Amino acid sequence: MTVIAEYGQILLILACVFGLFMAWGVGANDVANAMGTSVGSKALTIKQAIVIAMIFEFLGAYLAGGAVTSTIRKGIVDPAIMAGSPELLVYGMLSALLAAGTWLLIASIVGWPVSTTHSIVGAIVGFAAVGISTDAVAWGKVMSIVASWVVSPMLAGTIAFFIFRSVQRLILNTEDPFANARRYIPFYMFAVGFLIAMVTLLKGLKHVFKDTGFSLNFLESTLIAAVIGGIVCVIGIFLLRRIQPEETPASGNRFANVERLFAILMVFTACAMAFAHGSNDVANAVGPMAAVINVINTGGVAAQSVMPSWVLLIGGVGIVIGLATYGFKVMATIGKKITELTPSRGFAAELAAAATVVLASGTGLPISTTHTLVGAVLGVGLARGIGALNLGVVGSIFMSWVVTLPAGAGLAILFFFFFKGIFG
Amino acid sequence: MAFSNPFSNMFGHSPIKPMQEHMTAVVEASGRLPGFFEAAIGGDWDTARQLQQEIAALETKADDMKKQLRLHLPKSLFLPVPRTDLLELLSTQDRIANKAQDITGIMLGRKMAIPASLKEPFQEFVMSAQKTAEQALAAINELDELLETGFSGREVSLVENMIEKLDDYERINDQQQVEIRSKLFELEAQLPPVDVMFLYQIIDWIGDLADRAQAVGSRLQLLLAR
Numbered sequence: 001m002t003v004i005a006e007y008g009q010i011l012l013i014l015a016c017v018f019g020l021f022m023a024w025g026v027g028a029n030d031v032a033n034a035m036g037t038s039v040g041s042k043a044l045t046i047k048q049a050i051v052i053a054m055i056f057e058f059l060g061a062y063l064a065g066g067a068v069t070s071t072i073r074k075g076i077v078d079p080a081i082m083a084g085s086p087e088l089l090v091y092g093m094l095s096a097l098l099a100a101g102t103w104l105l106i107a108s109i110v111g112w113p114v115s116t117t118h119s120i121v122g123a124i125v126g127f128a129a130v131g132i133s134t135d136a137v138a139w140g141k142v143m144s145i146v147a148s149w150v151v152s153p154m155l156a157g158t159i160a161f162f163i164f165r166s167v168q169r170l171i172l173n174t175e176d177p178f179a180n181a182r183r184y185i186p187f188y189m190f191a192v193g194f195l196i197a198m199v200t201l202l203k204g205l206k207h208v209f210k211d212t213g214f215s216l217n218f219l220e221s222t223l224i225a226a227v228i229g230g231i232v233c234v235i236g237i238f239l240l241r242r243i244q245p246e247e248t249p250a251s252g253n254r255f256a257n258v259e260r261l262f263a264i265l266m267v268f269t270a271c272a273m274a275f276a277h278g279s280n281d282v283a284n285a286v287g288p289m290a291a292v293i294n295v296i297n298t299g300g301v302a303a304q305s306v307m308p309s310w311v312l313l314i315g316g317v318g319i320v321i322g323l324a325t326y327g328f329k330v331m332a333t334i335g336k337k338i339t340e341l342t343p344s345r346g347f348a349a350e351l352a353a354a355a356t357v358v359l360a361s362g363t364g365l366p367i368s369t370t371h372t373l374v375g376a377v378l379g380v381g382l383a384r385g386i387g388a389l390n391l392g393v394v395g396s397i398f399m400s401w402v403v404t405l406p407a408g409a410g411l412a413i414l415f416f417f418f419f420k421g422i423f424g
Numbered sequence: 425m426a427f428s429n430p431f432s433n434m435f436g437h438s439p440i441k442p443m444q445e446h447m448t449a450v451v452e453a454s455g456r457l458p459g460f461f462e463a464a465i466g467g468d469w470d471t472a473r474q475l476q477q478e479i480a481a482l483e484t485k486a487d488d489m490k491k492q493l494r495l496h497l498p499k500s501l502f503l504p505v506p507r508t509d510l511l512e513l514l515s516t517q518d519r520i521a522n523k524a525q526d527i528t529g530i531m532l533g534r535k536m537a538i539p540a541s542l543k544e545p546f547q548e549f550v551m552s553a554q555k556t557a558e559q560a561l562a563a564i565n566e567l568d569e570l571l572e573t574g575f576s577g578r579e580v581s582l583v584e585n586m587i588e589k590l591d592d593y594e595r596i597n598d599q600q601q602v603e604i605r606s607k608l609f610e611l612e613a614q615l616p617p618v619d620v621m622f623l624y625q626i627i628d629w630i631g632d633l634a635d636r637a638q639a640v641g642s643r644l645q646l647l648l649a650r
Binding site for chain 2 (some may be wrong): 035052164165168172173174175253254255259290333334337338340341342344370371373374377378383384385386387388389390391392393397398400
C-alpha cells in the first residue's frame with residue numbers, strides 16, 4: 001500500500017508514458033498491415049490511407065475498444081490473487097507495456113514479423129506466471145485467446161472465400177460486369193456500414209456512455225445500424241455514379257473499368273479495417289494502462305471498477321502519433337509489395353478481416369489483426385483470385401507466434417524485477 | 425530499415441503477366457517470318473540476315489524470360505492453377521520461337537532459293553502459320569481476365585471459343601501444307617535433289633510452327649479443365 005501512496009504519481013505518469021510508447025508501436029507497425037492492402041491495390045494513396053487510418057483507428061479505439069481493454073486489464077490475470085499486493089500488479093502491467101513496446105521496436109528494426117497482440121499477451125502472462133505465481137494467470141482465458149488466434153484467420157479466410165465467390169457470381173462472371181458492379185456494390189457498402197454501426201452500438205457505447213445510463217436494446221441497435229448502413233450505401237451510390245466507363249482501358253484488361261468501381265468500395269472497407277484494427281489492437285496498449293490507473297486511484301485491486309474513457313483516448317492518440325511519425329514509411333513499403341491485390345480481391349479480404357476482427361472485439365478477445373488479414377487473403381487465393389501466394393510465409397507466421405510469446409514474456413519478467421527492485 | 429512482415433511477404437510474383445509477356449516476345453519473333461520470306465524470295469539476303477538476327481535476339485529474350493519465370497515459381501507458391509500445367513504451357517510457348525529461329529537459320533545458311541511457281545503459296549503458307557501463332561497469343565492474353573473471374577464461368581467459354589478458332593487456323597495451315605507439298609512434288613525432278621530435301625524440311629517446319637501454336641491452345645485448355 002505504501003508504495004502506491006508514495007510513488008502513485010510517478011507510477012501513473014510512467015503508465016501513461018509506457019502506454020503511449022506501446023500505442024506508438026502499434027501505430028508505427030501494425031496499422032501498415034491493416035491499410036497496406038488498400039494502398040497496394042491503388043484504391044487509396046498513402047496520404048489518403050493515413051488520414052483514413054487516423055480518423056477510423058481513433059474512432060474504433062474510442063467507440064469499440066472497451067471490451068478488449070477489459071479482457072487485457074483483468075481477464076488474463078486473476079485479480080483475486082493480487083488483492084493482497086496491488087503494487088505487484090502495477091509493476092507487472094508497467095513492465096508488460098514496456099516489454100511489448102520494446103519488443104515491437106526491436107522487431108521492426110531487425111525486420112521480424114511480430115504481432116502486437118501476441119507480444120502484450122505474452123508479456124502479461126510472463127510477469128504473472130513467473131513474477132507472482134502460476135495461479136495468478138487465468139489459464140482458461142489465456143487458452144481461449146490463443147485458440148482465437150487460430151480460429152480467427154480461418155474464419156476470415158472462409159468469409160473472404162465466400163465474399164469473393166459472390167463477387168464472381170454476381171459481377172465478374174456476367175454479361176455486363178460494369179452494370180452489375182454498379183448494381184451490387186452498394187449492398188457490400190451497406191454491409192460495411194451496418195457491421196461497424198452494430199458493433200459500436202452493442203459493445204462500444206456501453207463503455208462510452210456508461211456514466212449517463214444511456215442504453216439501447218438489441219432491436220433498437222439493429223434499426224439504427226440499418227439506417228447507418230443505408231446512409232453509407234447512399235453515399236456509395238452517389239460516388240459510384242461519378243465513375244464513367246472508359247472505352248478502351250489502358251491495361252488491356254476488360255475488367256479495368258469494373259475495378260475502378262471496386263476501388264470506391266475499397267475506400268469503405270479500408271475505413272472498416274482501420275476501425276476494426278483500432279477497436280482490437282489499441283486495447284493492447286490501453287488495457288495494462290487502465291489496470292495501473294485503477295489500482296492507483298482505488299488503492300487496491302478491484303475487479304469491478306470503472307475504466308475512464310480518457311484512457312482509450314490516450315491509446316487512440318498514441319496510435320495516430322505512431323502512424324504520423326513512422327507508420328507511413330512502413331505503409332509505403334508494404335503497399336509497394338502487395339500490388340497483386342486488385343480492388344475486387346482486396347475488398348473481399350479486407351471486409352472479411354474487418355468483420356472477423358470487429359466480431360472478436362465485440363466478444364472481448366484480443367486477436368491478431370495481421371494474422372486475420374493473412375487468413376482472409378488466403379481465402380481469396382483459395383477462390384482462385386490471387387496470382388501467387390507464398391505459402392512459406394505461413395511458416396514464418398507460425399514462427400512469429402512461437403518467438404513473440406516467450407520474447408514478450410522474458411522481457412516482461414526482466415522489467416518486472418527491475419521495477420520491483422527500484423520501488424521495493 | 426528492413427521490413428519483412430508476414431503480410432507483405434505473402435504475395436509472390438504472379439506468373440500471369442510474365443506468361444503473357446513471354447508469349448508476346450515469342451509471337452514477335454515468329455512475326456518476322458513473313459518479312460524474312462519476302463526478302464529471301466526476292467534474293468535480298470542482307471535484309472534476310474538482319475531479320476534472322478532480330479528473330480534470334482527475340483528468341484534469346486524469350487528464353488531469359490522463361491528462365492526467370494521458372495525461378496519465380498517455387499514449389500511453396502500457391503497458384504490458382506496447377507504449377508505443372510503452367511510450366512508446361514510456358515515450354516510450349518517457347519517452342520514457337522525456337523522453330524522460327526530454326527527455319528530462318530537454315531534458309532539463311534544455305535541461301536535457299538524458292539522456285540518461282542512456289543513463291544505465292546509459300547508466302548500464304550507462312551502468313552497462315554503466323555496467323556495461328558497470333559491467335560494463340562490472343563488466347564494467352566485472356567489469362568489476366570481469367571484470373572479476375574477465378575478461372576471459371578463465362579470467361580472460360582470465351583477462351584474455349586478462341587481455342588476453337590485457333591484449331592481452325594491450324595487446320596487451314598495443314599491443308600496449305602498438303603497443297604504446297606504436291607506442287608513441290610511436281611517440280612522436284614527439275615531441281616537439285618539436295619535443295620528439294622531442304623525445301624521439304626522447311627515446309628515441314630513451317631507446319632510445325634503452326635502445330636506448336638495450336639499446342640499452346642491445347643495446354644491452355646488443360647489449364648482450364650476442371
